[in-house]
Amino acid sequence: MTEFTPVASLLGGILIGISAVLLMALEGRIAGISGIVSRLLPPYSGGVPPRLAFVTGLVAAPFVVMLGSGTPVLQTVSSNVAVMLAAGLLVGFGSVLGSGCTSGHGVCGLARLSGRSLAATATFMATAIATVFLIRHML
């Protein structure tokens, strides 16, 4: 069980949205994390330093929150080696093949009313829900 957190989640979502809007207003770019990260890997197509700076900000975020709130950031992460390696490979491969992830398709793409992003979001939601259903209720 995790606690339903509508207020904190809405607030956090709005902060993510503000970041996405400002990235478009200032740099003219979509705030898609898989696109940002994959461009840090070869074959290179330029624009590495600003993307590295963005990722640095992401990595620093929990520490800034902990400094500000004085409470630790709690999380429960599976430490099953095979599961986490397979999960990482699939998320990395799938997001590049499908040109986006939860942020690029699920937030920025839906905000632009992109048909491709709507199809991608519906697809990954469906396979993710099916995967969790299989693991938690069938196996």
Added chain:
Amino acid sequence: MSLVVNLLLGLLFGIGLVVSGMADPAKILNFLDVAGTWDPSLLFVMGGAAVTTSIGYWFVLRRPRPVLSNKFHLPVRRGIDGRLLAGAALFGIGWGLGGFCPGPALTALGLGEAGTLLFVPAMGAGMLVAKLATAR
């Protein structure tokens, strides 16, 4: 200037992920567990983010160009094809397995959980393979 802007926007994005609870894979997996311990929080994150972005883009994309760049870099691919759907389907399976997608995984990296330290390099490897396989 661009570096500072990107650092701060990455920080803001990451703070949004932490505040919303999305840096915790347990919340993602419970969102996806619609037949069990369903936690609808993620709907509020995605909804809040998408509505904010939609309103913001409406104003921003009416401007002739972004402040720090010569043009808006919007996706150019059109049409729903097999590559898009196959990629999204595989992505979803990985998301359902680990409860991590790229943003939350990187945001959680410094917290140093063993699963995160396995997931992030594997994600990089998956991205690299897909980039090399689709490069022409």
